[in-house]
Amino acid sequence: MKIFKTLERYMEKPDAEYIASGHRACQGCAEVLALRLAFKVLGKDTILAMATGCMEIISTPLPLTCWRLPWIHIAFENTAAVASGIESAIRILTQKGKLENKKINIVGIAGDGGTSDIGFQALSGALERGHRLIYICLDNEAYMNTGIQRSSSTPYGAFTTTSPPGKKSIGQSTWKKDMPKIAAAHNIPYVATACPSYPYDLFNKVKKAKEVNGPAYLHILSVCPTGWRIPSEMAIEYGRLAVRSGVFPLYEVENGVYRITFKPESLIPVKDYIKGQGRFRHLTDKEISEIQDRVNKDWERLTKLCEITKA
Amino acid sequence: MAKPMEKYTWRDLNVGCVIDEPGSSLEYKTGDWRNLLPVTDYSKCTKCGLCWLFCPDNAMKPKDDGFFGPDLDYCKGCGICAQECKFAAIQMVEDKK
């Protein structure tokens, strides 16, 4: 398989699957795809701590599990703390000679609610303490597991069941919380955004996250056909549109240096991303242009950050 | 093989309900969910593997001849493979199972 040859640059075993089929993710779920791809890079020597959420609930109905890596789920808000505990245990047990001395990737995984809302404090603590762990936020922009409620990561104007548009409401009335930059503000060695629609970019970033000495934060846009109200086959394409419109720029922050990793020649209009998504159906042209203005400003700011932090 | 949930007594569960059969979800066949079935026109297929790469269910499997084909036990019929195929080699057709 020629694709396997290409992938060998990023991973030892391209054909290894660490999430078994038979998981119960919705049709076209790009979130489980993001994990499938990320784990290929992380490989066998990985321990996962996962928050309550879609990926937890689709994977482990007793007595079955789709995980082929050691996996633990405790609760919703504490993934980073659980991962901290695992990392500390592995470190001390290795130091004491109770475990073989080899590198194990400790990975905390949560959705956008489990990261930017309820798990925010535990995450901040873990990043500040400097554990050698990788935290992956799978951002599908709402509480999809409980039925599409808004989170602080839901984009402005989006319909959710708790931010419904109406005569007196545009839908989500606040702007998306900028988690990657908040993570970067902890001055950790590596922060990146990624999207499975750009698999090679994602592979690169997981590989870097795996190699840094200290916390790494990966924020992965995970298109949710169910919650975004799009056809299941369009999950990859909408990720692409999010990136190409500048709504979700792909960038990384390596030791404080910002770098855009995928720079479109010119950004496509935000409207091209928004139209076709049921969650934005109610937006007027005026409202869309308001979003466009915001995206322009954010893009400009990101570009400047890249310039001023350049070594 | 894990037995059906309703057959488990309390003694059958591991301490702490730990599951020590990695990947046992293979027993759960999500192919039942499918309405549409991916059908590949192998004359158009270049064996690039994008359908395999983008499948959320790891249901597009490499075959001995270098082509890829759906694993009907797990393919949920989402249509990503057909949508993402650069050569329009995959069509989603009604699954008359």
Place this chain on the structure above:
Amino acid sequence: MKKVGIEVSLAIAEAAKLARVEVVSAYPITPQTHIVEHLAELVADGELEAAYLNVESEHSALSACVGAAAAGARTFTSTSAQGLELMHEILFIASSLRLPIVMVLVNRALSAPLSIWGDHSDVMAARDCGWIMLFCENGQEAVDSVIMAYRIGEDRRVLLPVAVNIDGFTLSHVIEPVEFPDQELVDSFLPPYKPLFTLNPERPVTMGAYGMPEIYTEAKYAQEMAILNSKAVIKEVMEEFGKVFKRNYRVVETYNLENSELAFLALGSINENIKTAIDILKAKGTNVGLISLRLYRPFPSEELLEVLKNVKRLMVVERAMPQGATNSPLFNELSAFAFHNGLNIIMENYIAGLGGRDVDPQEFVNIALNPFKKDGKLNYKIIGVRE
């Protein structure tokens, strides 16, 4: 082994060191702080080879312990009051996942009004979380209980977390004579933790899966069996502890109960005051006994029945409010216990020592001599309340 005078909190940290804890994760809260401060010192000085996590909350403190225990480490944490309540969610998960974490719970009153002082409102709100619960009356018991707690919790027949309760300030901050066992002896009594399942890439397991209605009941029943069956192991461990360290413990302790039809029943260090009252009463010719539950969870039913066989009047003293229930928590449980076992005992419910309020032994003397009769709305008497 000679006795040294030491603050009980520091002695507890030394006990954790003797138990060779590997991961300590804690968040400061009065009156627990001296324990974790001393552990931090021990780690900083290289006297204890452990990872010390300065987490950002109690919720994370216990969460990190759960992660560390799941990865195979011997873990320790400690908290009080609000901290315990913040951990509450994770208390259930630690026991359901069957992880032998040891927590020293320095009992303190719950807000509001904010009070840093001792009572049992914190532990009573967390009494049914599936943890084994021990109560200590003095520093020596606290030290010995920490060592025993690991041996109990890590036993393959048990695999449950253990909370060692000590009273805030009245026990945690006092200097007491404590005899520390030799490390060698502790090592022989408490071998290294050998977990049944761990998060290990060589043998991947899934921990914390979810249970559909078809399986949840069986999962919880299995856990219930584990805590009920743990009592036999607890007794076995206490007995072996006695043989090795020459200090004997029982799950239910008594004081002056022989030939006494009148008895107090209480938890923790307030028992020291009750014992003083009992001595005063004895000098005056009134024979009163004391029943102390060293083990509270699992509830030591058979052992309690045994000691209650001659008791006609039982005065239950509790450091927690009923919060709208008929009586205070332990009393309610004892009432049900007496009813189900057909005991014909007059039971009186006294509430004392809330939010660190001192209780003069004379108060217990008065209770013993003047039984509480329900005359108003309340089914209990709050000692010393100004109405």
